[in-house]
Amino acid sequence: MTIEHVPVMIDQVLEQFDSIDRFELLLDGTLGLGGYSEAILDRFQDVRVIGVDQDPYAIEIASSRLARFGDRFIPVMDNFSNISGIVGGLGFDHVDGIVFDLGISNMQITVPERGFSFRENGPLDMRMDGGRQDGISAGEMINQLSAPELSDIFRVYGEERHSWMIAKGIVRFREKFGPILDTFSLVEAIRSSLPAPAMRKAKGHPARKVFQALRIVVNGEMEALKEGLDGAIEVISPGGVIVVVGYHSLEDRIVKWKFREWKDETEGTIMTRKALLPSEEEVERNPKSRSAKLRAFMANIPM
Ligand SMILES: C[S@@+](CC[C@H](N)C(=O)[O-])C[C@H]1O[C@@H](n2cnc3c(N)ncnc32)[C@H](O)[C@@H]1O
Known part of the structure; x- marks a missing residue:
């Protein structure tokens, strides 16, 4: 069975990274089926991508899908709450872009054995890892x-x-x-x-x-998100961009407040005064994008 995952708000996600001056390394914290990573590797030819997912099946599927990029793509099976450990463990000090596309992927919902779906019968599991x-x-x-x-x-x-x-x-x-x-x-x-x-x-x-x-x-999603954001601001390069796409108000509230906190601590600038939403056309094409909200933050370049 081939499982498609239509990447949500992909054009708006890519646009946020256009403003990075020296874009060489991106961390995709929620690799999933590799939709975002693929689009980024295609658009920014000098960029390498670290693709993180806690789900071994996601890593397997995305790695074979992105094999054509050779060593420009680095898969890592881990929780994004450990961002600084992941980046340091690979021998990097900083990354220039970070993206999180929160929640579960189509693959996880579609496979009944994972127990995420109320439309298909399966064991009550729901553990992403x-x-x-x-x-x-x-x-x-x-x-x-x-x-x-x-x-x-x-x-x-x-x-x-x-x-x-x-x-x-x-x-x-x-x-x-x-x-x-x-x-x-x-x-x-x-x-x-x-x-x-x-x-x-x-x-x-x-x-x-x-x-x-x-x-x-x-899956301890709210704790992982808070820790993931704390890690993200630690490892982002000066002038680097952090993009988060969330799907419900609990996630969005955490992201909104973290960004405000960073701004107050003069860590950088909120790029999206209001959260960006998918176009009507996208929602029609992909109803799963309906509740998406995108927020972006740019880290300061020290004077
Ligand atoms: C919505 S999907 C991402 C889809 C991806 N952007 C694409 O275009 O294919 C979210 C993915 O993030 C992973 N994930 C969620 N929380 C995570 C966490 N705390 N650490 C690592 N991976 C996580 C899930 O296993 C899932 O594969």
Whole structure:
């Protein structure tokens, strides 16, 4: 099966890097299927790209896709929270551009065995690193946490209005039928916990927010983003550019505040006063780009 990932807001991403004076090295913190890295390697012929992903399958697929660039492409399997370790470990002091395209890739959603999809049945896993770090899976979380703990997760990370009803419903489902082991059982537990009017009013799939919340917590996404941004400002060259594309308000809030903090600390300039959004045409062509927001920051060149 070939899995396509249409890179989101790629033209706007590339444009941000046009303003770098001496552009030689970029770190793509979320390599995925290599869509951004490929576009960057094609457009900027003197640039080398370090492509980071914590998902071994992403590294494998992107490496074969980008093999034609030879040693201009350097794949690294790691968490982007370790940016400075990655850059230093390769023997570099700085990188001139950094890009993060947050969340999960089409490959991760499309393969049912990864357990990210509420539309396909698969084991409740959701670990982006495929369990390499022995982190807790979504299934362990769903089956071990109490109703108040689950409700907090759904409310905070899914912004789910019916978090308490769903959490109680999941616990009831567990008591009645035993552990919830696959994605379809979880969807059923969610459906059975919501009254008909709430189901009718739900925008999109009724399980969407719960799946988002679980994915964020299982992968420690918010902590990784904060650490990744802290690392990014440490390793960015003077005059270098950091670009972040996020897909929900929790991510965007972290990026917006980090950029403001850097500006106040006179680290550089916010290039996007307001977040850039995909064009209507892009959203029509690729509905997954609908919620994307792009923010960019340029590091100061010391006088
Ligand atoms: C939206 S996809 C990126 C798609 C990519 N821009 C492309 O065009 O193909 C996000 C990727 O980032 C990876 N990822 C998410 N959080 C990560 C983290 N903290 N460290 C390393 N990789 C991460 C995921 O495994 C996934 O492959």
